[in-house]
Amino acid sequence: MRKKLWSVILTAAIAVGTLAGCGQTGTIAATDTTQKADTATEAATDTEADPASEAETADADTTEAKDYGTLYVSFPTGNIRIAIDILAQQRGYFKEEGVTVEEVNLGGMDALTAINSADGNLDILTTGFVADLQAIGSGYDLTVIGGTAVEGGAIITKKGNADQYKDAGTILNFDAIKSAKLGLQRNEAAWVITRQYLLDNGVAEDEIKVIEDEATGNIAYYADQTAVAQAVQKDEVNLAFLPLEYALLYADAYDLEVVAKAGDLQENYICCREVTSKARLADKKDAFVAYEKARIRAFEYYKQGETDDSVRQDVVNIVASWSGKETDYVDTYLYGGVTRYATDPNTAGIVKYVEAADNSGLLQSAGIDFATYDIKQNVDASAYGQAITELAQENPENAFYASLLEQYNTDNQ
Numbered sequence: 001m002r003k004k005l006w007s008v009i010l011t012a013a014i015a016v017g018t019l020a021g022c023g024q025t026g027t028i029a030a031t032d033t034t035q036k037a038d039t040a041t042e043a044a045t046d047t048e049a050d051p052a053s054e055a056e057t058a059d060a061d062t063t064e065a066k067d068y069g070t071l072y073v074s075f076p077t078g079n080i081r082i083a084i085d086i087l088a089q090q091r092g093y094f095k096e097e098g099v100t101v102e103e104v105n106l107g108g109m110d111a112l113t114a115i116n117s118a119d120g121n122l123d124i125l126t127t128g129f130v131a132d133l134q135a136i137g138s139g140y141d142l143t144v145i146g147g148t149a150v151e152g153g154a155i156i157t158k159k160g161n162a163d164q165y166k167d168a169g170t171i172l173n174f175d176a177i178k179s180a181k182l183g184l185q186r187n188e189a190a191w192v193i194t195r196q197y198l199l200d201n202g203v204a205e206d207e208i209k210v211i212e213d214e215a216t217g218n219i220a221y222y223a224d225q226t227a228v229a230q231a232v233q234k235d236e237v238n239l240a241f242l243p244l245e246y247a248l249l250y251a252d253a254y255d256l257e258v259v260a261k262a263g264d265l266q267e268n269y270i271c272c273r274e275v276t277s278k279a280r281l282a283d284k285k286d287a288f289v290a291y292e293k294a295r296i297r298a299f300e301y302y303k304q305g306e307t308d309d310s311v312r313q314d315v316v317n318i319v320a321s322w323s324g325k326e327t328d329y330v331d332t333y334l335y336g337g338v339t340r341y342a343t344d345p346n347t348a349g350i351v352k353y354v355e356a357a358d359n360s361g362l363l364q365s366a367g368i369d370f371a372t373y374d375i376k377q378n379v380d381a382s383a384y385g386q387a388i389t390e391l392a393q394e395n396p397e398n399a400f401y402a403s404l405l406e407q408y409n410t411d412n413q
Contacts, residue, residue, distance in 0.1 A: 066098025068287040073124045074111050075103035078323045080333055081149055081272060082126045083315075084298050084341055090318045091301065093294035099287045109135070115277050116140050123280050124291075127272045130187055130362060133354065136378055137366025141277040143380045144350060146292055147342045148272035151263030153190025154247040156240050158232055159257045165239060171260055174203055178211060182219045183228050183237030187362055189271065190241035190262040196356035197265040205359075212361075229254040245338045266356075268342070270349040281380060292343070292387035299343045300400050305335065344404065345381040347412045381412040 075082060075089075085101075088094050094101045104122050106114060112135045114120030125132070126148055136142050155172075157165060165180070167173040177198070184191050198208060211218045220237055222228045229250040231237045239259065242250075247258055263269065281288055305312035312335060320330040332338060357363050358370040388408050392401040 066290070068098045068290045069284060070100040070102055071123045071284065071287050071291055072102045072104050072121050073291075074106050074122060074126050076107045076127060077105050078325065079107075079127060080319050080323050080325065080330060081339065083319050083334055084148070084295055084302060084343060085126055086319050086322050087301060087315060088294040088298035090322060091298065093297045094291065097290040097294040097297075099290040099294065101291065112140055112142065112275075115142070115275070115280065123284065124274055124276050126274050129271065129273045129353070130189075130357065132273065132275050133357065133363055133370070133375075134366050136375075137363065137368045137370070139367065141279060142275050143278050143281060143378050144273045144275050144345050145281065145288060145380055146274040146295065146384050147270065147344050147346055148274055149339050150268045150271050150342045150346070150349070151261065151340050152244050152271050152338070153188070153193060153262030154242055154244040155190060155194060155259040155262070156229075156232060156242055156247045156256050157238060157259050158235065159251075159255045161238070162257045162259045165259045170201060171264055172197070174198065174201065177239065178203070178207060180238035181217070181236075182211065183222060183231045183240040184219075184242075185224060185228055186221050188241045188243075189269075190243070192353075192356050192360045192362060193262040193266050193269050194241065195360050199359065226250070229256060232256055245333060248332075248336075248338060263340070266352070268340075268346070268349060269356075270346050270353045273345070273350070278380070281383065285383065288383040289386045289390075292384045293391055295343050296388055296391055296401070296404065299341060302334070302341060303400065343384070344408055344411060345379055345384055347376060347379045347381060349411065350375060350379055379412075381408070384408065385412065 073085065075085065080086070089101055089103070104111075106122055107125070107127055108131060111122055111125040112131065114122035115125060124145070132142055132144070155165070165173050165176045172194075177194075182191075195208060199205065210216055213219070214221070220231065222231060225242055225246040228240045228242055229246065232240045233254040233256070241262075244258075244261060247256060250256055251258075276288070301311065302315055305315045312331075316327050316331045316334060319325075319334065320327045323330070354363075354370055354375045363370045385408055388401065388405050392398070392405045395401055
């Protein structure tokens, strides 16, 4: 083919040179001849294929699609906290990476039990973390493999009162906090983070324990988030702690305002983690790597929506369609500062959160002493690490993957 191609090019060059002396006519003739040369080239290409191209085509034809098997993953009905998994599924990233993800409507202890059962039909739980820790304390075989979201809590008060609980230097006015009556649902992460922040900034443990003692009347516990919001509205409590989405959702209905986001007190504190069992991870390692690669790609697409309106609308529509929720609500939830997504396991953040949770008494009922227990033995970041490393190597110009790899190396030592 190369000889024919060079012959055609040479013929065209001779024709151009011969007619060039005719001035403008030569230019026209050259154009005509070049078109004929292009036609001849196409004909030569059609009749005599390049052996290298044939080899590449043969390789492509014989390359089998990746198939790492099936993972059964919790997709709680209507829960858009798992937006990254929803995107990975609906946009076909799981399939492209070679893993079939079967959605299972299961959560909480039922999900953890299924993961630990040899015949349980669940490989990954995508939401929650405190229950995971309590299950680990009860002897469950669990390991964190990735992240779902970070932050997401808020300190709230009645509208018009927020300034008295703020401080320009320390974010919170510690004296005002200590003298306020607090309201929350037990196990609320926003209080766990606030409590640790007070400790880290010099408030004595004894002072905090006095606040937490129900007998003193300084704190009240409620059955759910709605009851907490109503307690603030009725002046039963001065300050309360809620997931940020509830703080914003109830702001007008219950006359609330945010004093501070818990993320202001501890940036990127971990929230929902993705967990499996060590046995399942070992048995299906390639599938887990493919799963994480797909999630990272979905996370990238979600982040593009922060600056690209068309992507943002697509993300919102996909999540709204899957969940059955209104698009305005989904848009606010995903892009309105309500939640922050993160796919990294974040071992360092897990260690810090477990310390805070243990200090708060949240893990007292667990069967182990988390003050001395090394929670790192229940974190296996290897599948995620392999996934982000491969993506970064395969896409060396991708700044997003490079930043995630840097974060992984920092947070998972």
